[in-house]
Amino acid sequence: MESGVLTGKKVLELGSMIAAPFATHILQQLGATVIKIEPPAGETTRKLVRGGPSGSYLAFNRGKKSLCLDLQSDQGREVFNRLVADCDIILHNLSPSAARKLGATYQDCIRLNPDIIFCHIKGYGEGPLAEEVASNPIAEAATGVMFSNRVDGRPSRLGPSYHDQFAGCYAVIAVLSALLSDDPAKRNIELGLYETGLHIAARDLLGVQLKSQLLGRPETEPSAEFSIPGYGAYETRDGRWVYLVMLTDDHWRKFCAAAGIAPDPALAGLRDRRRERPRVEKLVADAVAAHDFEALTAKLARHGVGFTEILSTDRVLDAPQAMAGDKLSEFGFGDYDFTTPDFPLPSLLRTEGRADAPPLLGEDTSEILRKLGYEEDTVQAMIAAGAALEANREQPLWSRPKAQAEKGGSE
Numbered sequence: 001m002e003s004g005v006l007t008g009k010k011v012l013e014l015g016s017m018i019a020a021p022f023a024t025h026i027l028q029q030l031g032a033t034v035i036k037i038e039p040p041a042g043e044t045t046r047k048l049v050r051g052g053p054s055g056s057y058l059a060f061n062r063g064k065k066s067l068c069l070d071l072q073s074d075q076g077r078e079v080f081n082r083l084v085a086d087c088d089i090i091l092h093n094l095s096p097s098a099a100r101k102l103g104a105t106y107q108d109c110i111r112l113n114p115d116i117i118f119c120h121i122k123g124y125g126e127g128p129l130a131e132e133v134a135s136n137p138i139a140e141a142a143t144g145v146m147f148s149n150r151v152d153g154r155p156s157r158l159g160p161s162y163h164d165q166f167a168g169c170y171a172v173i174a175v176l177s178a179l180l181s182d183d184p185a186k187r188n189i190e191l192g193l194y195e196t197g198l199h200i201a202a203r204d205l206l207g208v209q210l211k212s213q214l215l216g217r218p219e220t221e222p223s224a225e226f227s228i229p230g231y232g233a234y235e236t237r238d239g240r241w242v243y244l245v246m247l248t249d250d251h252w253r254k255f256c257a258a259a260g261i262a263p264d265p266a267l268a269g270l271r272d273r274r275r276e277r278p279r280v281e282k283l284v285a286d287a288v289a290a291h292d293f294e295a296l297t298a299k300l301a302r303h304g305v306g307f308t309e310i311l312s313t314d315r316v317l318d319a320p321q322a323m324a325g326d327k328l329s330e331f332g333f334g335d336y337d338f339t340t341p342d343f344p345l346p347s348l349l350r351t352e353g354r355a356d357a358p359p360l361l362g363e364d365t366s367e368i369l370r371k372l373g374y375e376e377d378t379v380q381a382m383i384a385a386g387a388a389l390e391a392n393r394e395q396p397l398w399s400r401p402k403a404q405a406e407k408g409g410s411e
């Protein structure tokens with residue numbers, strides 16, 4: 001038996017990149033069956049690393065079924081309409097113009113299925129930009145985050161696509177709300193990356209209002225939490241980096257005791273340490289640099305100081321804390337094996353198929369078409385006409401680095 005609160009729910013995804021695929025990934029982890037409808041060329045993240053799937057594809061498409069369908073063909077559209085009529089939830093992040101062109105607007109979908117939960121993650125919600133496309137860094141740039149995050153003076157994106165992923169989480173909250181509600185209006189969900197970014201930025205947007213009123217100028221320095229002296233990255237003598245929990249006066253006192261810094265009443269309070277920021281930063285940096293990593297962290301642990309080593313991504317999953325409990329799944333894709341973090345609430349995770357791999361492009365095309373009631377010769381005719389595509393299992397997934405390719409082996 002499958003477990004998970006969404007077991008039995010059928011979800012259609014027309015997703016690209018992260019926002020919609022991440023939302024349906026969470027729905028899948030909660031037990032739903034997700035059919036990912038992809039254009040003939042495949043979803044964008046299938047081709048981002050040496051012509052093949054990227055980490056985004058591998059991480060957020062596990063356990064989904066792939067139906068490769070040309071929605072710009074009449075036959076493809078007919079299949080899509082049947083699926084819409086038969087599913088519980090449709091979720092996509094097409095541009096508004098593509099949604100209209102492909103018959104994937106709310107009006108299109110409720111005509112076919114009056115009970116459907118419809119969720120469209122767009123660049124922008126209601127407003128003058130509602131028709132525009134957008135991406136994660138656009139949402140960062142338009143909501144203040146990027147202006148504050150500078151690398152060598154140049155506004156820079158954060159790195160991970162947090163805004164896409166937050167939008168995916170908000171979409172899941174909206175879908176679950178719709179499932180809990182009898183109100184049909186709750187089944188028409190439209191969410192913008194921009195509006196997602198606005199909500200995430202609320203802390204900084206209120207912080208600047210507070211300081212403008214308090215100080216009489218629009219202070220745009222990092223917020224109070226981020227400007228706490230000693231709350232940063234410091235390098236040990238043997239070239240490793242630590243980050244300390246340094247939020248309160250008690251944290252400071254414990255750190256000083258651990259690192260051998262003599263207590264100084266002039267630095268006891270946060271306001272004192274802020275005033276003396278350069279001195280505090282030097283004290284902390286020197287104390288950390290005077291220790292090898294293992295010696296320092298043993299002392300920090302003994303004195304109850306919160307800290308972590310700042311890890312490169314290739315080391316993260318080796319940590320005992322990551323490996324403890326039920327947090328990771330393993331799967332194979334192509335010739336490679338992967339370990340991936342799961343949705344972080346094990347009690348809500350589906351059990352059956354939890355470690356399923358992501359699908360090849362069109363891996364489930366024929367099976368889905370047959371289940372929809374198409375006869376075998378119709379299925380083959382659709383494939384021959386290019387309205388639907390099946391997986392090509394012979395085609396290598398990635399073009400390999402020359403040295404590896406010369407050693408031989410296939411995907």
Ligand SMILES: CC(C)(COP(=O)(O)OP(=O)(O)OC[C@H]1O[C@@H](n2cnc3c(N)ncnc32)[C@H](O)[C@@H]1OP(=O)(O)O)[C@@H](O)C(=O)NCCC(=O)NCCSC(=O)C(=O)O
Binds near residue numbers: 121
């Ligand atoms: C992601 C986008 C910027 C991508 O823009 P576009 O490349 O212009 O995508 P579109 O959605 O318009 O789709 C591109 C074309 O594919 C066509 N299309 C799509 N699916 C199909 C299928 N199954 N069959 C046939 N054709 C298809 C669609 O009609 C369009 O063709 P034509 O109609 O012929 O043009 C936009 O979709 C968007 O703003 N989405 C909402 C916000 C979002 O999620 N952004 C995340 C970006 S990634 C990101 O933030 C990050 O990684 O960082």
